[in-house]
Amino acid sequence: MDKRTKQDSFDKEYNDSLNKLYRENAGLTGFRWFLDTAHRWAYSRDEHDVVILGTAVPEELVMAAGAEPFWFIGGSLGSIQWSDELVPRDTDPVSRSVLGYINRPGSNYHDPLFIVPLTNDSMRKTAYILKSEGRKICLVDIPPDRNDKYAAQKYAKQMKDMCSAVSAHTGVKVTRDSIISSMKRVSMARAVLRDFLDVSRGRTDIITDSARLFVQNSYYMTDSVDEWTYHVAELTREIGYYTARSVRTGKSRPRVMLCGSPVLFPNYKIPFLIRDVGLEIAGSVDHTAMKTQMIYKRKMLRGSRDRLIETISAQWLEYDSSPSYIRNDILYDNILTAVQSREIDGAVCHILKGQIEYDFELERIESMLSEYGIPVFRLETDYQYQDVEQLRIRMEAFSEMLVQIRVRRVKRVS
């Protein structure tokens, strides 16, 4: 494939997803800022001080060292074309996409510090590739066993080392005040996101499920966390306004929970498909959504600089549901909470090819959900669009099954 064709396919994927999101949510004026942000991010060639790969690193510490974080979290089939020759066939699409973004023609990522959390094998070896290419990297080695009595200590040490590396790169000293300030900023962003998810839940007539996911994802595409926070708050207010003034329209659809590998923009074939087959996403349980639980309370903003880093580390170690751990108990617990607190008819477990860590957890999740009588649909895919029709057929069958279960339940009650 030549350079132009690769760029065209990258553009097409972004534009298709953005256009569809716009068409479905054209009535929301506040939503347009997020579409613009994603578009700007996709074509940005700006230089950045610090680049974070994946979502498993506390951005508050990067911000405390004077850098506005710039993330590569994957999600694009178009970007995979630029990394195809660098990685083995079985590499997961997220890592491929991340590496593709870095190697995109015209990109200028030779100078920044790359922060690489070693959440899985692909990330570990991506770090090796980046280092071999002579780029500056900072590894974050996450302890795999949460039950290890030294896990908190190890994690805190990694965070302190990361702070030192970012600080040395930016030339800005990490102080107690700078950490408190960044903790407040991210807490505000997470609290606002949590409000947004609460207010918009179940109102697909006002904002679609894909758009909700997109707002969640757009955090990783913004140049300014504060600006993003402001716009999410504005959007929440707008949705709240419509919610208060209109009753829900449209038929009640079976509600599914989306769990497993995170669905990342622009590859929204799964949420689009879920809507197309007549289902509604009651909530997504993945490590991007679960950040909303990591809000620092006032009493946590006390103590010395090191104490604050330890507080952040402890919080992340407790709530991080990335695939870094032997047992992803937090993911399991969150699914359980979601099942108990929301009315859920089924679960769609999204497994990206190559992300075997999620696949290993599936058995546990399936047996837990079966206790609640919730059917689980394992949906394995990658970023290709060729399997959409096949997935549609399977998803339609799942949707019909959920409708039948609902009908039976209603009959039994009556």
Next chain:
Amino acid sequence: MMIKKAETLRQRQDRRFINKETQTSAKYLRRLKELSGAPDGMEPFYDTLERIYVDMDYAKSGAYHHTVGTYCVMTPPELIYAAGAMPVKLCSGNYTAFSVGDDIAPRDACPLVKAVAGFKQTGLMPVYEDCSLMIVPITCDCKKKIAGMLSDRCEVVTLHIPAARNDEDIEEFTRQLYSLMERLENVTGNQITYESLSYAFRMVGYAQYELSEFIRLKKQMPYLIRGSHAMAILNAASYMTAGDWGKALHRVNESLKTRIDGRKTVTSKKLPRILLTGSPIVFPNVKIPLLIEENGGIVAGDETCMGERGMWDPAVITDNSFDGMMNALANRALRPCPCPTFADNSQRIYRIKQLIKENQIQGVIYHVLRGCLVYDFEYRRIEDELGKLGIPVIRLESDYNEEDIEQLRIRIEAFIELIKLKQEPEKITAVRKSF
């Protein structure tokens, strides 16, 4: 009535599993034995593999009342011996267990881990069932997840393998070894003392000395031993005590020395010398070395972690205290290890280049077990580096089954032919006795 029927079904399944497992292992053992050129003294190694896989017996040796299962090369056997237990390496190459594990583990998990899951699921393999403790170093995603699965069925200790190998990482790993020591003491009821650890160092050191002698002899030109036989010896080390293994290897070394004196070699022909690297080759999955040697090549070097790398590096004690010994174990486990679990693994390239030079390697076979992503990632870099040296490399992807044997045979044959074409025509300089 239904329960009785279900039990019968389970029993029948178990019997079929045992039959299939023992038949496959016996077949590969027979093929190893039939391969010409085996030195004298191979019996203890064959007997061990037969006892474990064909007779399905325990690995436990008389003096040791406990066995501790280990995975990967980072677990120091010295600590286990010092606690009065016997280490047994449980990385598996079994096709039958793999087919059982295939239903439990995700499709894209590596076959080695599927085979481990399969054995644990059936509960029929004595070496797995007999373990008082399993030590799982977290070297890859599959090992990380299998540790969780195994912990539901037996006592498991995990070792966090750091991504880098600087002084702080070594210090942290030493601390992990102290924690492991406590667990071992609890499990065995024996205290690890300065004396018991020193004794364990001496025992493992003796085995390593014999191995270094064996490797020296193996490098001899023309060849004194085939690579497949060497692999059988090294695989048997997983189920023998270091002392017994060292003694048995000593006999083989003596036999090889006699061959030098008698000018006896494996073959009088100049066979293409091949280095095997990549994912581990674990008995009975020895189809690749067997195919190489049955098709006219010789496995002159072995860089896999079940091969020479597994025991090659001795622990160097620079401080005679107990702490010094623990530190030596941590250093040995991490610093020289070319495992792709480390984010920066440039030293694997140096190690491969060193093996190529020392063994006069003409071609490299890069073995990738399906799903073993960490090794697959490093292939590209190694291919580039070896390309600069003019050494041909072939990537062989395989699984734990026999369906791909013919396809592998064709590719290996072609690779060997390619090397032969490059090779200078043979000159018969002296009459040599071959087997």
